[in-house]
């Protein structure tokens with residue numbers, strides 16, 4: 308098998324000429340023959356002026372290069388798409404699969420013997436791993452790390468749970484316009500990913516659970532010197548991996564995915580973790596079902612006390628020992644013999660851990676925050692293929708609830724009417740939003756965190772049952788049912804709900820039902836018309852996306868990219 312500069316030669320019909328030409332061009336950059344004879348560690352560059360979460364990527368790249376060279380390899384950096392949550396129209400989810408395709412094809416096209424995937428902002432790491440799994444060369448993940456906490460009027464702040472909380476206070480007239488502007492400048496006080504247990508933190512922790520990243524790499528804050536040292540160590544390991552792996556297909560066993568779900572449940576992680584892990588698994592021979600998430604959740608307690616379901620921030624989780632320390636509490640439910648990117652097993656990788664006296668962020672197994680995992684999967688006539696609720700961040704009083712549906716036809720309809728003083732709504736109603744799924748919006752926006760109607764917010768109402776086929780930011784909280792599958796734009800039952808219908812939620816029984824008889828639902832289904840294809844989806848990537856995106860229970864990957872046809 309060829310490696311280094313001899314790998315994947317461009318086709319000119321004469322391989323020796325292809326190599327000759329390649330070397331002639333690359334020598335324009337000043338490389339010596341010694342450098343060009345080394346195995347090559349590829350390093351993805353997802354730095355972008357539009358991605359502040361990745362602001363430390365240039366420094367990390369330098370350290371990865373140092374590590375790779377110390378171990379005798381030649382590091383080479385290549386760019387890929389970068390996606391930031393706030394700078395992705397219409398949504399970052401819409402672009403995730405494009406980034407996965409970009410990453411996969413660049414890894415395949417370039418002569419790299421191993422690859423370091425530097426990512427972090429929500430969709431980036433899942434996209435990179437999806438691509439690397441399909442390309443299947445030795446790959447190691449390096450998260451950019453979480454941002455530091457901010458401070459405002461004696462309070463600790465973290466993006467973006469506190470962005471939402473403070474915005475809610477502002478909407479309820481409990482914070483002035485002047486104060487909200489000051490807080491705006493303090494919510495993200497450094498580069499790095501959101502500092503709570505949002506999607507980025509969830510994914511980084513699941514990467515340690517999967518065995519694709521070095522132990523401790525999820526939680527070191529982005530600006531810390533240890534983050535740079537972690538990058539150097541990752542570069543070194545990537546250089547070793549050029550000589551025989553392991554490859555993603557060696558690491559991503561069924562046990563590895565189950566370990567990642569254990570982590571997701573134990574940290575009270577983001578609901579987006581379900582979608583992304585399903586998409587990654589869908590690229591392997593080990594696809595996941597929603598039932599597996601629920602089943603593992605029933606035997607995995609929530610042990611990590613972080614916002615939005617708890618009190619602390621990623622910085623504090625790191626100080627408490629991070630993932631290796633958390634895993635000590637979960638040894639009985641983890642498959643410790645799962646293979647690890649370090650070369651041995653997960654059990655070997657977490658032998659070294661820090662026990663911090665007096666820490667209160669990682670709870671002991673015998674005193675969990677919640678006996679069951681953070682996420683539950685619901686089924687019922689409203690969600691035949693499933694829906695997800697973050698029970699760890701929901702209001703206990705609403706976990707069993709029956710109420711009258713108040714229906715919004717789309718995100719735009721909801722935005723237009725939610726604060727209308729004449730909206731017929733009470734706190735015991737169930738807010739329903741549809742046409743916000745993978746196809747419907749398009750791109751399954753994080754709009755499932757429907758705001759409390761202003762007239763109720765001003766009365767101090769902080770939570771209501773809200774249901775949709777949308778997603779929700781991992782930094783959000785509330786009694787919110789998401790990812791209803793199939794989505795309404797694909798003809799799912801959510802499309803048939805009318806204002807005034809009654810809806811019953813029973814999280815303990817894992818049920819979400821529309822209390823309308825079957826004959827009436829059948830009649831409504833015959834009258835239903837699919838929403839028209841928007842102009843933007845008549846061509847290009849939007850057309851590809853619309854025609855091939857799968858439903859949320861399958862991870863929203865494109866059907867032609869998944870490894871296993873269902």
Ligand code: FES
Nearest residue numbers: 360428500501507
């Ligand atoms: Fe990048 Fe939250 S916006 S991780």
